[in-house]
Amino acid sequence: MTEITVIRDVETIVAYDPDGDRQVYLHGGDVAFDETGLICVGTRFEGQATTELSGKARMVMPGLIDIHCHSHDEPMAKSIFEDVGTAALWGQAMYEYSGVIDGGEDARAACLTVMLGDLMRSGATTILDIAGANDIWLDIAAQSGARAYLAPGFRQADWVVSDSHRLDFEWNDKAGRDAFARALDFAERARAHPSGRLDGVISPSQVETCRPDLLVDAAEEARNRSMLITVHTAQTMAEHEELLRRTGLTGVQYLEQLGVLGPDVILGHCIFADHHSWTRQRTRNDLVTLADRGTTVAHCPVTFARSGMALETLGAYRRAGVNVAIGTDSYPFNMLEEMRQALICSRLGGKSVFDINTADIFDAATLAGAKALGRDDIGRLSVGAKADLLVIDLDAPTMRPVYDPLRSLLHCAAERAVERVYVDGRLTVNQGKPTQLDYDGAVREMQALQDWACSRAGTYDPRGRNIDELAPKSLPVLER
Numbered sequence: 001m002t003e004i005t006v007i008r009d010v011e012t013i014v015a016y017d018p019d020g021d022r023q024v025y026l027h028g029g030d031v032a033f034d035e036t037g038l039i040c041v042g043t044r045f046e047g048q049a050t051t052e053l054s055g056k057a058r059m060v061m062p063g064l065i066d067i068h069c070h071s072h073d074e075p076m077a078k079s080i081f082e083d084v085g086t087a088a089l090w091g092q093a094m095y096e097y098s099g100v101i102d103g104g105e106d107a108r109a110a111c112l113t114v115m116l117g118d119l120m121r122s123g124a125t126t127i128l129d130i131a132g133a134n135d136i137w138l139d140i141a142a143q144s145g146a147r148a149y150l151a152p153g154f155r156q157a158d159w160v161v162s163d164s165h166r167l168d169f170e171w172n173d174k175a176g177r178d179a180f181a182r183a184l185d186f187a188e189r190a191r192a193h194p195s196g197r198l199d200g201v202i203s204p205s206q207v208e209t210c211r212p213d214l215l216v217d218a219a220e221e222a223r224n225r226s227m228l229i230t231v232h233t234a235q236t237m238a239e240h241e242e243l244l245r246r247t248g249l250t251g252v253q254y255l256e257q258l259g260v261l262g263p264d265v266i267l268g269h270c271i272f273a274d275h276h277s278w279t280r281q282r283t284r285n286d287l288v289t290l291a292d293r294g295t296t297v298a299h300c301p302v303t304f305a306r307s308g309m310a311l312e313t314l315g316a317y318r319r320a321g322v323n324v325a326i327g328t329d330s331y332p333f334n335m336l337e338e339m340r341q342a343l344i345c346s347r348l349g350g351k352s353v354f355d356i357n358t359a360d361i362f363d364a365a366t367l368a369g370a371k372a373l374g375r376d377d378i379g380r381l382s383v384g385a386k387a388d389l390l391v392i393d394l395d396a397p398t399m400r401p402v403y404d405p406l407r408s409l410l411h412c413a414a415e416r417a418v419e420r421v422y423v424d425g426r427l428t429v430n431q432g433k434p435t436q437l438d439y440d441g442a443v444r445e446m447q448a449l450q451d452w453a454c455s456r457a458g459t460y461d462p463r464g465r466n467i468d469e470l471a472p473k474s475l476p477v478l479e480r
């Protein structure tokens with residue numbers, strides 16, 4: 001007999017209204033599901049259930065879709081480089097600093113475990129992770145219980161900032177081609193995984209670190225396999241300037257010229273398009289092109305806002321008809337906090353409370369994410385959809401008082417009110433703790449890994465600076 005869970009008399013259900021293709025509130029009624037999907041949403045469930053739970057003071061809502069994150073070394077980079085940047089590269093820290101913290105292969109499992117745990121605790125049930133291909137990736141992603149799109153990155157050039165002001169590219173075309181071949185193989189293995197919850201994504205890492213022929217070949221191979229394509233594009237001003245120098249085009253124009261754009265493409269970040277005030281372009285075509293092609297933008301506001309950069313604006317992209325989904329990029333891997341920041345950054349950039357509203361952000365993290373993945377069975381609660389859902393405790397102090405539960409959740413409570421998370425009807429987070437992962441163990445392991453990586457940072461820095469010089473502490477240490 002299949003295991004059926006029913007949540008009775010739910011105070012608030014966030015349900016999908018197919019007539020309006022929109023999310024709506026329902027008050028009262030049951031939510032029932034098994035491993036194959038949702039059986040009942042908002043009506044009375046008359047069948048036999050193996051598990052029966054009360055929906056009193058609970059909100060049941062669809063699981064969230066994180067369209068862009070990085071496991072690899074990112075989770076262990078926390079609290080090191082938040083206050084640095086390369087002034088001549090528009091303040092961006094990534095080129096000069098991200099390569100000096102290298103946890104090695106031993107760090108992969110802990111980093112992935114912490115990232116998945118943090119994302120699921122904050123309501124993400126589907127994630128798209130871009131990282132280096134690694135055997136344990138499939139195992140841990142499957143074990144976590146999450147629905148995971150794994151995107152092994154490949155590229156032909158490494159970034160080098162040897163003098164803290166000039167970005168150079170060290171090309172190795174053959175190594176990039178070899179990594180592409182391995183990525184295709186890995187993506188096929190992800191798709192074939194017996195869990196049925198994994199898939200592969202074809203991911204040239206950055207638009208400026210791959211030759212044009214590799215970008216074209218990657219898109220063709222992805223389309224032959226009916227796989228998605230994701231590539232960082234228009235993510236920094238340094239990249240924008242480099243592409244202008246090489247081609248005279250913005251990142252969006254360049255990919256359009258190569259024939260890469262389409263509804264199966266997710267562009268990482270896509271901030272510095274031709275309308276952005278920093279790029280000072282004389283055209284206003286990029287958002288029109290993205291909307292025409294049905295290409296998705298993966299919007300990850302937190303890591304960029306930390307460096308003083310913002311998309312202009314999420315509300316404007318949506319009004320232009322661009323499908324924008326939400327990603328978390330790097331730590332803190334908190335999906336609900338990311339959504340809050342997306343809303344705040346959009347209103348700050350648009351200088352208006354009317355630039356975007358709570359429902360728009362919720363749509364971006366659910367229906368728009370599903371659209372990006374080409375799916376109509378996730379990001380929504382409706383009979384027949386996957387049983388990927390969250391149970392929110394309306395009695396959590398951070399939620400009360402509740403007039404509008406999604407507003408309490410997004411503007412105040414975030415993961416502190418996430419009580420249970422289900423993916424494919426299986427409980428993956430209970431009382432805020434991942435059930436399938438050794439999350440606490442991985443968090444403990446992370447400290448030793450970070451200490452070790454910090455002690456070796458100087459060996460990866462072209463200028464040989466040690467970690468104290470690279471990342472001075474936020475307060476001076478008083479010697480006593």
Ligand SMILES: [Zn+2]
Pocket residue numbers: 068069070232268329
């Ligand atoms: Zn990224």
